[in-house]
Amino acid sequence: MENNIDFKNIWQQQKVNEPNKDELVKKLKKYKSSSLRKLILSNVLLIATSVLIILIWIKFQPQFLTTKLGIVMVILAMVIFLFSYNKQLPIFNKIDHIKSNQDYLNSLKKLKLKQKYLQTHIMNLYFILLLAGICLYMYEYALRMTASGAIITYLVTLTWIAFNWFYIRPKTIKKQQLQLDEIISRFETAEKEC
Amino acid sequence: MDFDEIYKTYWQKIFRLCMGYVNNTDQAQDIAQETFIIIWQQLPKFRHESNIGTWIFRIASNNCLRQIEKEKRIIKTELPINLEVEIQESIEPQIQLLYKYISELPQIDRIIISLELEDTKQSEIANITGLSEANIRVKIHRIKERLTQKFKDNGK
Numbered sequence: 001m002e003n004n005i006d007f008k009n010i011w012q013q014q015k016v017n018e019p020n021k022d023e024l025v026k027k028l029k030k031y032k033s034s035s036l037r038k039l040i041l042s043n044v045l046l047i048a049t050s051v052l053i054i055l056i057w058i059k060f061q062p063q064f065l066t067t068k069l070g071i072v073m074v075i076l077a078m079v080i081f082l083f084s085y086n087k088q089l090p091i092f093n094k095i096d097h098i099k100s101n102q103d104y105l106n107s108l109k110k111l112k113l114k115q116k117y118l119q120t121h122i123m124n125l126y127f128i129l130l131l132a133g134i135c136l137y138m139y140e141y142a143l144r145m146t147a148s149g150a151i152i153t154y155l156v157t158l159t160w161i162a163f164n165w166f167y168i169r170p171k172t173i174k175k176q177q178l179q180l181d182e183i184i185s186r187f188e189t190a191e192k193e194c
Numbered sequence: 195m196d197f198d199e200i201y202k203t204y205w206q207k208i209f210r211l212c213m214g215y216v217n218n219t220d221q222a223q224d225i226a227q228e229t230f231i232i233i234w235q236q237l238p239k240f241r242h243e244s245n246i247g248t249w250i251f252r253i254a255s256n257n258c259l260r261q262i263e264k265e266k267r268i269i270k271t272e273l274p275i276n277l278e279v280e281i282q283e284s285i286e287p288q289i290q291l292l293y294k295y296i297s298e299l300p301q302i303d304r305i306i307i308s309l310e311l312e313d314t315k316q317s318e319i320a321n322i323t324g325l326s327e328a329n330i331r332v333k334i335h336r337i338k339e340r341l342t343q344k345f346k347d348n349g350k
Binding site: 004005007008010011012013014015016018019021024027028097098099100101102103104105108112183186187189190193194 | 198201202205206209210213214219222223227230231232234236249252253255256257259260262263288289292293300301302303305308311312313321322323324325338341342345
């Protein structure tokens with residue numbers, strides 16, 4: 001094989017049928033609606049839960065401050081979760097596509113680091129608010145039960161809470177972090193190659 | 195330049211850039227389409243003081259780099275070993291080899307060589323990647339050397 005291979009010539013012979021532009025537009029619409037659907041779905045679920053809790057408040061008229069406080073905390077937990085979930089999308093789209101490759105890689109990496117920080121803290125906050133809220137909320141109703149009933153109810157709830165706190169929470173956080181760490185290290189490798 | 199015109203002028207170029215990056219037709223088409231979606235969204239923001247080609251290639255190459263996030267250690271498919279014996283006179287295997295070799299390069303090198311092969315000026319490549327022109331010159335030289343070597347090794 002000769003020393004001077006005409007790479008340009010070889011390169012430019014790679015052709016592929018240009019897809020129909022209408023197809024692209026269709027895809028564009030689908031893409032827009034699918035991300036919107038995902039956003040709406042998660043919002044609807046959490047908002048519905050919050051509305052249900054508020055309805056319970058109105059219907060059963062809790063007397064104790066602890067009950068009200070519990071309700072507020074649970075709703076707050078959901079609002080924070082919603083806020084952070086929705087917030088992620090705009091941050092993501094805010095990346096400037098017109099940056100140079102080097103700057104782009106750098107901002108992708110920074111974004112992931114930020115996401116990593118936020119995810120862990122918001123996850124912790126979410127669990128604390130949710131679990132503490134449930135305990136407070138139950139107090140009023142537990143008082144109306146027999147002593148053994150109340151103890152069992154609290155025991156079951158606390159076991160469930162412990163399971164969430166010591167098993168589900170670290171597992172979720174770890175999974176998220178592992179994924180992010182891998183992506184971050186890939187960005188770092190690409191950055192080093194610049 | 196309106197979107198239709200950009201689409202016609204740049205589709206093949208962008209596709210080749212993506213193809214050099216991933217060496218997989220389906221994936222390259224997907225990334226190219228994604229790129230045009232971004233171009234379509236960003237076009238109203240395009241300011242005419244910069245070159246449209248540079249602008250488009252920045253979006254396209256950044257979108258390729260974005261794949262780093264998605265790719266799950268893609269196992270690249272190997273070409274059949276006896277390929278060059280069968281169809282020696284055809285240029286086809288050479289195209290395949292070139293794209294395969296390019297896709298094996300480091301991320302940024304793939305973009306640099308793809309742009310170079312698209313006849314992009316070195317100053318523009320520097321502008322797109324954010325590296326210095328001198329650096330680009332050296333890199334292009336090295337990449338071409340490396341590719342030539344790979345072709346030689348393959349041809350025995």
